[in-house]
Amino acid sequence: MADRSEFDADALPHLDAVYRVAYALCRNRQDADDLVQTTFLKALDRFDSFRAGSNCKAWLMRILRNIWIDRLRHRKVAGPTASLEEDLLPDTAAGEPLAWSDPHDLLENFSDEQVIAALRHLPDDQRLTLFLMDVEQLTQEEVAEITGVAVGTVKSRTSRAREALRGRLYEHARDLGLAGQRR
Amino acid sequence: MSHLTDEQLEQHLAGEAVADEHLRQCPACRQRLEDHRAVRERLRTAFAGVRAGEDLRARLHQGLAAARRPRVRRLRLWSAVAAAAMVLIAVPAAIYLARPATAAAGELAAIHDRNLTRPARLLAAADPAGVRAFFQRELGLRPALPDSQAGVSLRGCCTCRFRGAAVGTYVVETADGPVSIVVLAGRPESLEMISQHCPCGCGMVKGSSGACNVAACRLDGYTYAAVGKAPYAVLARLLHRLVVPEEG
Numbered sequence: 001m002a003d004r005s006e007f008d009a010d011a012l013p014h015l016d017a018v019y020r021v022a023y024a025l026c027r028n029r030q031d032a033d034d035l036v037q038t039t040f041l042k043a044l045d046r047f048d049s050f051r052a053g054s055n056c057k058a059w060l061m062r063i064l065r066n067i068w069i070d071r072l073r074h075r076k077v078a079g080p081t082a083s084l085e086e087d088l089l090p091d092t093a094a095g096e097p098l099a100w101s102d103p104h105d106l107l108e109n110f111s112d113e114q115v116i117a118a119l120r121h122l123p124d125d126q127r128l129t130l131f132l133m134d135v136e137q138l139t140q141e142e143v144a145e146i147t148g149v150a151v152g153t154v155k156s157r158t159s160r161a162r163e164a165l166r167g168r169l170y171e172h173a174r175d176l177g178l179a180g181q182r183r
Numbered sequence: 184m185s186h187l188t189d190e191q192l193e194q195h196l197a198g199e200a201v202a203d204e205h206l207r208q209c210p211a212c213r214q215r216l217e218d219h220r221a222v223r224e225r226l227r228t229a230f231a232g233v234r235a236g237e238d239l240r241a242r243l244h245q246g247l248a249a250a251r252r253p254r255v256r257r258l259r260l261w262s263a264v265a266a267a268a269m270v271l272i273a274v275p276a277a278i279y280l281a282r283p284a285t286a287a288a289g290e291l292a293a294i295h296d297r298n299l300t301r302p303a304r305l306l307a308a309a310d311p312a313g314v315r316a317f318f319q320r321e322l323g324l325r326p327a328l329p330d331s332q333a334g335v336s337l338r339g340c341c342t343c344r345f346r347g348a349a350v351g352t353y354v355v356e357t358a359d360g361p362v363s364i365v366v367l368a369g370r371p372e373s374l375e376m377i378s379q380h381c382p383c384g385c386g387m388v389k390g391s392s393g394a395c396n397v398a399a400c401r402l403d404g405y406t407y408a409a410v411g412k413a414p415y416a417v418l419a420r421l422l423h424r425l426v427v428p429e430e431g
Contacts, residue, residue, distance in 0.1 A: 020233045
């Protein structure tokens with residue numbers, strides 16, 4: 001159990017990381033700010049339940065995720081469940097794979113905001129999972145705990161999310177004349 | 184030849200040596216792996232410049248400080264009578280401590296239940312100004328409302344009956360679920376709940392009824408009862424974040 005006086009030292013260093021995930025999940029900065037503030041106030045309130053020495057960043061992410069899910073449910077903007085949303089995605093991995101001659105060079109043509117916007121088009125659970133894996137570089141076990149699913153689900157969800165993001169960016173590149181062929 | 188599964192792809196990206204032989208022989212899977220690696224790196228760099236803004240940092244520090252040092256400044260006037268108030272609260276509390284007196288908590292919980300199950304009776308007002316105007320018009324009250332910086336929002340408000348008198352209530356959305364605030368004008372004889380020590384001298388009491396927790400305290404001539412399924416500490420904290428509206 002953590003001493004509440006240590007909250008600032010343990011939790012506040014993760015402010016930017018918490019903000020990044022809120023920014024990835026929310027549609028605008030105002031909602032992201034609000035989500036971050038609520039997350040930290042709730043974390044302070046519950047800091048007694050935080051196990052000193054454990055991963056504070058993952059603990060904060062779990063609190064943020066729960067608040068975010070509650071808000072989605074309350075505002076009724078969550079839409080279909082994650083599994084249904086995933087089924088609606090084009091499964092490019094199983095079908096015709098897209099081909100990039102040099103993916104690193106091609107991706108440099110997109111601005112950061114374009115990449116983030118493409119990420120925001122992913123279904124909610126995929127977006128969070130991919131962000132935690134690829135941007136925050138948490139382990140599959142940590143992401144499984146945060147999102148409340150099995151490690152195997154984290155792997156498949158991450159892969160499908162990245163595939164969907166890759167497909168979306170490819171389509172955009174093709175529209176811009178930066179990529180042309182499918183293989 | 185079967186290609187890499189999603190799981191194998193992720194294992195490979197995580198640095199595990201899986202399906203190496205297949206990768207050596209399959210240009211399609213090598214390309215797919217390289218594409219995923221490129222997307223991962225580009226995603227990482229896209230967020231590299233994303234930081235919490237200075238205004239958010241300032242508001243967060245304010246909010247955390249307020250959560251730790253509840254409402255001392257706001258209760259400057261009230262502190263003058265804090266000692267007397269503590270006596271007034273402590274004596275009845277001592278009397279009621281030994282009995283399971285939950286009638287008031289039950290009545291407050293019933294108000295909360297009606298607020299949630301009969302939303303049509305609530306005037307939907309998410310802005311503090313609208314709620315204030317409603318209470319001024321209907322009851323002649325100027326109750327304190329949640330600090331807009333405290334991470335909570337208003338759902339609506341209405342009038343109701345408590346111990347035979349018309350009182351006001353409004354519903355606040357919190358991270359722990361909806362909470363009803365019941366505003367009682369003047370000083371009720373007793374809420375039949377257990378007195379809690381609070382350094383700010385707000386006369387905090389707590390109780391429960393069924394699944395609902397209740398916390399109540401006094402501020403500027405009104406008694407505020409917070410009712411909901413949130414833990415008592417959350418309700419008390421919410422009460423401490425109420426802000427008296429500006430005059431005029």
